[in-house]
Amino acid sequence: MKDCIAYQSQVKSYSSTAVNNNYRWLLSILIIVFIQQTASSIVPPDSYVNNLNAYKNNGQVFLTWQNVQNQSAYYKVYRSATAITTGAQLINCEYLGYTNSVSSLDYDLSRHDGVDRYFVIQQGNGPLNSGTGLFVATTLTNGNYYYAVTTVVNGTEEVTLVPGANTLQIPVAETVSAPQPVFQQTRAVGSKTIEIYTNFISSKYAVGMPLMNKAGFIANDFILFRNNATSGKHPLRIRFHGGGGDFFLNSTSVQGDELNINPDHFLPGGKNAYWWGANENFNILDSDSNESSPINGVNYDFSQQQISRIINWAIANLPVDTNRIYLEGSSMGSIGAYFYALRYPERIAAVKLSGSVFDLSFQDDFYPGCTLNEGNMNRLDGDKQFGKVNANLSANSGLQFFDQLNGNWYTDTYKEKDYPVIYSINGKNDTVVGWTEKTIYYETLNTTHIGGYYFWDRRKHGGGTLTTWSDENFNLFRYRRNVSFPAFSNCSTNEDYGNGSAASGEDYGTVNGFLDWKDNVTDNAALWKVKVFLRDLDKINGIAVAPEFCTVDVTPRRLQNFKMEPGDAVDWLVEHDGLAIQSGTLEFEGGILTIPGIMVYKDTITITLTHATTEDTIDRNISGVTVIPNIFVGNTTIHWIMPEQGRCTVTVFDFQGRVIKTMFAAESGEGLQQLVWHADDAKGNPARPGIYFIRLQTGNTVETKKCVITR
Known part of the structure; x- marks a missing residue:
């Protein structure tokens, strides 16, 4: 009796608010019990999933449950910030997609092994079993969320919800973070050890956006081989x-x-x-x-x-x-x-x-x-x-x-x-x-x-x-993301690939294959410099010998420090054997800058870009003569640069110093000049195979280059 009186006194000391809160709590418990008992008595137990659980990991929620016995059943998944206790609420919940009765099956690994393998969703635990359903939802907004899973058989969705069976009674406290792969297992492949991981991608990828696919998640494996790193x-x-x-x-x-x-x-x-x-x-x-x-x-x-x-x-x-x-x-x-x-x-x-x-x-x-x-x-x-x-x-x-x-x-x-x-x-x-x-x-x-x-x-x-x-x-690992390189186009050594029919064009060939560059590219605020050359190529049986000379357009790619703004004037210079053979100025219009028609030798040329408005502006007052190719049959091309307009002479001598032919003797304009020698003398007769010298004279400057006619 005293205990009762003491209890009554204690109750009277509570505020009316506390009493109301206790009543609400008790009422909610009674409602849940009522719903669970009512649903269980009306809906056959195998019409809904059981043992719905949630595991939170790296910005994703892994839902598991016990599937119904019907193997053709599908399962729909819903999310809400409030408890989901009745099917009538589902229309206002966030629908996350559906999955099937083999949702826990690791289909990549199963396909490889030829037997069923199941996902691991928590490192340190074993794989799920065949009767377990799985759904992976990505957290899109921080908060506490409830989940519910319904069953679909023959197109009909059973929306009866049984708290603790197919709807969560306790919310998941979620925080947005980047999803991470889930470790599955290690294996030996021969004498080497690999690790297998799984990526889980949720179809619901953003708030307010539709699903990527009606299936609520996609999972794929990948192998990591550390190679002792x-x-x-x-x-x-x-x-x-x-x-x-x-x-x-x-x-x-x-x-x-x-x-x-x-x-x-x-x-x-x-x-x-x-x-x-x-x-x-x-x-x-x-x-x-x-x-x-x-x-x-x-x-x-x-x-x-x-x-x-x-x-x-x-x-x-x-x-x-x-x-x-x-x-x-x-x-x-x-x-x-x-x-x-x-x-x-x-x-x-x-x-x-x-x-x-x-x-x-x-x-x-x-x-x-x-x-x-x-x-x-x-x-x-x-x-x-x-x-x-x-x-x-x-x-x-x-x-x-x-x-x-x-x-x-x-x-x-x-x-x-x-x-x-x-x-x-x-x-x-x-x-x-x-x-x-x-x-x-x-x-x-x-x-x-x-x-x-x-x-x-x-x-x-x-x-x-x-x-x-x-x-x-090709050496895949040679290249680096933070190192600029010359991109080649319109290369004169490219073989004819034909019109798209296998019968047309050359049987084998390459686009840009003979071209290469030295790795020590200079890329700073003042200039960009690269050394380009022609290389021989490996065949299955033998070598494809590169030509002595080609022309190609060059575009600097992945520039790190040599920056250009639209409207900038950019000087470019091509050097061979220490002599300037080409130069010019281009206006950068934005996007990319391409230097056209660069002459490349097998023994390397140097391309330099500078800003025309800086002290590094290229000095064009350089003359030089080149013979490409310098070992040839039939004809060769002679190039030279005039620093300014003036008279010049190009003469061919034989090995004994006798004049074979005067190729050019006249006033010449400024810039790059070229002509073709058809391996003939002044009368048009074929020159004999042997060593010849090409002499360029401009004013008081004389320069000579050697070439060889072969049979």
């Missing part, structure tokens, strides 16, 4: 495998001290993402259900987003030199490597491609059976995933999809971007990705001035017996 700074290579391969391909193959990361891009439904993504209406969970091409919707690049996440993570967690990140891709993998480099050139030092595609919109290859031609296998698959070429749907970048995946259009539209050094090898007999569009791209290189090295021969897709070129002509 534990400290210092190392190059990083990201390798995109071709069709038919997977992320284990060449995962431990290295050239030096680089780290390897090999991503994958398969979709849960069995198709791949073309190293890009898919249309928002494309069913990535059931590829066979996509019977027609989308005519609207946005094509999202979630596969490329995964690559960006991988690079960010690698920089933050591995001993990576950020100026030495490289991409490598073959066949379909070239699509990922090439177009990522175009979109994000500031991240990549160099790119190596084989069996590459430069224009995914091209569907008119000379060979009718090309898989990318209209109506053929790969084109039909692409039509269903991204829409037809003539529809040219929007991409999430804001561009039209097939514009963005047309390297000709993209590099012409964005000439001013500092693209990485690109190397590619293609085959004229490649019936998979075709040959015709390569020749169009080669032609475009002369106007976009992005440079790079492009080789072709008679190989088929993936090589074969008709290969000519060795891959030894």
Whole structure:
């Protein structure tokens, strides 16, 4: 009795507000219990999921639950800042997408192993099991959030909610941060150890924006091979495998001290993402259900987003030199490597491609059976995933999809971007990705001035017996993101690649392949200087000997310190053997600056740029004579520079000092002069093979160069 009186006194001492709050709390508990008991008594237990749990990690929430027994069921996921207790609330909740009954399946690893493997979502714990559902939501705004999962069977959504079973009773306290890959396992590949990670990409990627795909999340694995790198700074290579391969391909193959990361891009439904993504209406969970091409919707690049996440993570967690990140891709993998480099050139030092595609919109290859031609296998698959070429749907970048995946259009539209050094090898007999569009791209290189090295021969897709070129002509790891380089275009040594038919043009050849430069590029506020030369090239059997001389347009790319503003006058000078052979002044109009028609010798020339308004202005009062080539059959070209208008004489002497021919003796204008000697004497008779001397006389200055006529 005393206890009761004491309790009553204690109750009276509470404020009315506290009493009301206690009543509300008690009432809410009773309502939840009532709902749970009512729902359980009305809806069969197997109509909704059980044991919904949430695990928070690095800006993402991993929801797990026990699936219903029906394997054809789908699951929709909702989020709200308030408790979700009834199905009527779902219309006002944030819908995050749906998933299927095998959502915890690691389809990349399962595909490789040939047995079912399941995701690990928390490092230190084991993988999920086959009956566990999984959904990954990315936090977009700081706050406390509740989640609910409904079940869809045969198109009908069961919206009954049972707190603690398919809706959370306690909110998740979330904070926005960059999602991170989740470690899965280590494995031995031969004698080497690799690590496997998974990237989880949520379709709900921004507040107020639609889903990237109706499927609520996409997960893909990647392999990290550390190559014993534990400290210092190392190059990083990201390798995109071709069709038919997977992320284990060449995962431990290295050239030096680089780290390897090999991503994958398969979709849960069995198709791949073309190293890009898919249309928002494309069913990535059931590829066979996509019977027609989308005519609207946005094509999202979630596969490329995964690559960006991988690079960010690698920089933050591995001993990576950020100026030495490289991409490598073959066949379909070239699509990922090439177009990522175009979109994000500031991240990549160099790119190596084989069996590459430069224009995914091209569907008119000379060979009718090309898989990318209209109506053929790969084109039909692409039509269903991204829409037809003539529809040219929007991409999430804001561009039209097939514009963005047309390297000709993209590099012409964005000439001013500092693209990485690109190397590619293609085959004229490649019936998979075709040959015709390569020749169009080669032609475009002369106007976009992005440079790079492009080789072709008679190989088929993936090589074969008709290969000519060795891959030894390109060292991927030589180039650095923070070092400028000369981009070549309109090179006179380029072989004829033909009109797009495999039967036209040279059997093998290269665009820019014979050209190279010394690595010690000078790039400071006062000047930019580079030494350029012609090199021999390695073939599978033998050497392709470079010519003695060529002309080429040169565009400085990735300038670090030599800055130009629109309207600036820029002096340029070309020197050979210590003599000026070309010079001029160009006005920088913005974007890029290209010096046309530079003469390059096999034994190196030096190109120098300076600001015309500084004390470093080039002195043009230099004369010199060059003979290109200096060993020749038939004819050679004689070049010289006149510092000012005046009389000059060019004379040919034989080895005994006898005059063979006076080539020029007259008044000459200022600047570069040239003429051709056809290896003849004054009467037009052929000169005998042997040593000859070309003498230039201007005023009191005389200069002589030696040349040789061979048989």
